[in-house]
Amino acid sequence: MRTAIERAAANAISVEKALRMYRQMIRIRLFEEQVNDLYTRALMPGLAHLYIGEEAVAVGICEALRPGDYITSTHRGHGHCLAKGASPDRMFAELLGKEAGYCRGKGGSMHIADPATGNLGANAIVAGSVGIATGAAFSARTLGTGGVAVCFFGEGALGQGLVYEEFNLAQLWKLPVIYVCENNLYNEYTHFSETTAGDILTRGVAFGLHAESVDGQDVRAVYAAALPLVERARSGEGPVFLLCNTYRYHGHHVGDINREYYRSRQEEQEWKSRRDPLKLLSSWITEQKLAAPEVLERIQSEAQAEIRKAVDFAVSAPYPRPEEADQDVYA
Amino acid sequence: MPEAMRELTFAQAIHEALAEEMRRDGRVCIFGEDVAEAGTPFKVLAGLVEEFGKERVLDTPISEAGFTGLAVGAAMTGMRPIVDIMFGDFITLTMDQMVNQAAKVHYMSGGAWKVPMVMRTTLGATRRSAAQHSQSLHAWFSHVPGLKVIVPSTPYDAKGLLKAAIRDDNPCVFFEDKMMYKLKGSVPEEDYTIRLGVADVKRAGNDITIVATSSMVQVALGAATMLDESGISTEVIDPRTTWPLDEKTLVESVKKTSRAIVIDEGYERYGVTAEIASVIAEGAFYHLDAPVKRMGAMHVPIPFSPPLEDVTVPTEQSVFEAAKRMCGR
Numbered sequence: 001m002r003t004a005i006e007r008a009a010a011n012a013i014s015v016e017k018a019l020r021m022y023r024q025m026i027r028i029r030l031f032e033e034q035v036n037d038l039y040t041r042a043l044m045p046g047l048a049h050l051y052i053g054e055e056a057v058a059v060g061i062c063e064a065l066r067p068g069d070y071i072t073s074t075h076r077g078h079g080h081c082l083a084k085g086a087s088p089d090r091m092f093a094e095l096l097g098k099e100a101g102y103c104r105g106k107g108g109s110m111h112i113a114d115p116a117t118g119n120l121g122a123n124a125i126v127a128g129s130v131g132i133a134t135g136a137a138f139s140a141r142t143l144g145t146g147g148v149a150v151c152f153f154g155e156g157a158l159g160q161g162l163v164y165e166e167f168n169l170a171q172l173w174k175l176p177v178i179y180v181c182e183n184n185l186y187n188e189y190t191h192f193s194e195t196t197a198g199d200i201l202t203r204g205v206a207f208g209l210h211a212e213s214v215d216g217q218d219v220r221a222v223y224a225a226a227l228p229l230v231e232r233a234r235s236g237e238g239p240v241f242l243l244c245n246t247y248r249y250h251g252h253h254v255g256d257i258n259r260e261y262y263r264s265r266q267e268e269q270e271w272k273s274r275r276d277p278l279k280l281l282s283s284w285i286t287e288q289k290l291a292a293p294e295v296l297e298r299i300q301s302e303a304q305a306e307i308r309k310a311v312d313f314a315v316s317a318p319y320p321r322p323e324e325a326d327q328d329v330y331a
Numbered sequence: 332m333p334e335a336m337r338e339l340t341f342a343q344a345i346h347e348a349l350a351e352e353m354r355r356d357g358r359v360c361i362f363g364e365d366v367a368e369a370g371t372p373f374k375v376l377a378g379l380v381e382e383f384g385k386e387r388v389l390d391t392p393i394s395e396a397g398f399t400g401l402a403v404g405a406a407m408t409g410m411r412p413i414v415d416i417m418f419g420d421f422i423t424l425t426m427d428q429m430v431n432q433a434a435k436v437h438y439m440s441g442g443a444w445k446v447p448m449v450m451r452t453t454l455g456a457t458r459r460s461a462a463q464h465s466q467s468l469h470a471w472f473s474h475v476p477g478l479k480v481i482v483p484s485t486p487y488d489a490k491g492l493l494k495a496a497i498r499d500d501n502p503c504v505f506f507e508d509k510m511m512y513k514l515k516g517s518v519p520e521e522d523y524t525i526r527l528g529v530a531d532v533k534r535a536g537n538d539i540t541i542v543a544t545s546s547m548v549q550v551a552l553g554a555a556t557m558l559d560e561s562g563i564s565t566e567v568i569d570p571r572t573t574w575p576l577d578e579k580t581l582v583e584s585v586k587k588t589s590r591a592i593v594i595d596e597g598y599e600r601y602g603v604t605a606e607i608a609s610v611i612a613e614g615a616f617y618h619l620d621a622p623v624k625r626m627g628a629m630h631v632p633i634p635f636s637p638p639l640e641d642v643t644v645p646t647e648q649s650v651f652e653a654a655k656r657m658c659g660r
Contacts, residue, residue: 102443103441121439131402134401135404135407136408138410139404166397328438331445331446
């Protein structure tokens with residue numbers, strides 16, 4: 001066991017951390033598979049944008065955060081919310097529009113927010129939350145809480161001018177904010193190379209942000225990159241920009257099934273078979289002999305039970321009363 | 332009326348409200364272009380940075396969307412920011428942050444998050460500033476659930492309403508008529524606030540009700556004096572906030588007078604006058620002796636040349652004539 005700990009230390013994570021990250025990633029994967037199932041069975045209204053394939057980004061980053069740190073999320077936000085500590089039962093309840101949901105059924109899949117876990121909200125406007133995250137960092141610095149804010153956004157958000165206004169403000173005011181760009185290669189149905197001129201990383205560098213890129217399929221790499229960047233922001237050295245290269249296994253949303261016109265099945269298969277974040281971590285754990293395969297299996301079956309229970313809770317939970325529609329418009 | 336009164340200008344009343352609230356609450360801060368040493372082009376904020384420092388009076392880049400969005404996040408996490416949008420025309424640059432973010436955060440989160448922020452901006456034409464520095468766009472925000480919209484018309488109201496807005500837990504937009512900054516009026520020295528959503532009867536009368544907002548209140552009062560000479564007794568009501576809207580006071584006044592003109596410097600089409608006229612028509616229908624008359628900005632981009640610009644907004648004379656006609660005189 002000692003050697004295992006030593007090996008883990010060499011890779012900057014403990015056995016506990018590795019297993020915890022595996023657990024978190026598998027919870028997200030199973031959660032999203034259930035979303036897909038609920039949606040295709042017409043139990044879930046609205047839209048569903050699945051995070052499957054990108055789990056290592058949310059988990060690697062959030063594992064480097066403290067409970068009091070803030071995040072903002074995106075329309076593809078279930079993974080961020082879970083990784084920051086949201087509970088699957090209340091998340092499913094929100095996805096199904098139930099009273100017990102995080103937003104009492106008023107937000108749905110794209111708007112899950114939870115003050116208890118520092119989640120300022122998923123956001124259905126691309127780049128819509130970049131200001132909110134930067135403002136949360138302003139509060140943290142001004143109020144001296146020692147907190148940081150992480151702003152998750154996809155590479156599609158790089159098309160929005162607001163991103164650069166916030167980079168500029170955050171750097172001028174040395175705000176403790178970590179801008180995490182998840183480049184899953186596709187702005188909805190369009191490859192990012194058709195929408196993104198120049199180099200992504202230098203867009204942060206141009207504003208003086210400390211900028212790095214990382215393999216977003218390797219949760220250990222994401223975590224190892226995030227840890228010093230988060231501490232850098234926390235210590236007052238200003239904002240950072242972390243580009244995570246990743247891949248969206250499913251379509252833009254659940255209904256985006258025939259995708260051949262914008263990407264090949266072969267491309268999808270290659271990412272799934274060779275670059276899967278769960279497989280990469282589980283193989284590493286096994287190869288390094290940090291834990292026996294049965295341990296990973298147990299984690300998986302525990303997560304399965306948790307997710308199944310959460311779905312049951314949400315399906316049987318009551319809808320809000322119609323009188324609830326005009327409540328919470330004003331505080 | 333409170334006892335210790337002084338004469339202050341509209342600008343001084345706003346300045347005093349900001350200074351008092353910043354002294355009272357360390358979480359109140361100001362973001363905007365040229366708000367610190369410059370004190371804004373209108374000089375409304377002059378001196379605040381000397382008292383409160385650059386940590387609380389923050390000059391921003393020319394990034395209206397950027398600093399408004401930043402304020403939304405700061406408001407959600409413990410600050411009570413005030414953003415300064417120099418000209419009301421520039422609110423268009425902040426629309427996503429105000430309409431999709433600030434206005435909806437509380438509702439979308441099921442009441443979990445709050446956005447206690449204030450946007451201060453301006454309205455009003457006749458400053459010879461042309462189409463991009465002269466609009467009165469308060470109707471845009473009044474249309475959006477989740478926002479409160481304040482349109483003060485006197486120094487007294489400006490101070491009390493602004494203090495109420497700063498203490499409110501919702502995003503509030505405060506529109507100042509830039510032509511009114513030098514208007515003087517009585518303002519008490521002691522602390523007071525004015526509840527948002529309560530109209531004020533600026534002048535009591537029996538024959539006709541003129542509902543007027545912001546810049547148009549002075550116009551309405553001027554017209555009312557002229558109408559006195561024609562033997563027409565005019566009631567002038569100032570809603571003070573376009574949302575929440577004090578529908579009861581408006582309807583009760585028109586039930587008494589049976590005639591109503593609604594004037595507002597925004598565009599008539601789909602504007603504040605349309606909403607208020609509809610409220611009156613619905614609430615006082617059986618008391619009306621004439622259709623409710625609306626007077627707002629002409630439906631054109633505001634022209635530059637003075638003789639052109641002057642005909643685009645209601646004046647004392649045009650309101651006087653409309654009221655006289657409505658009263659059959």
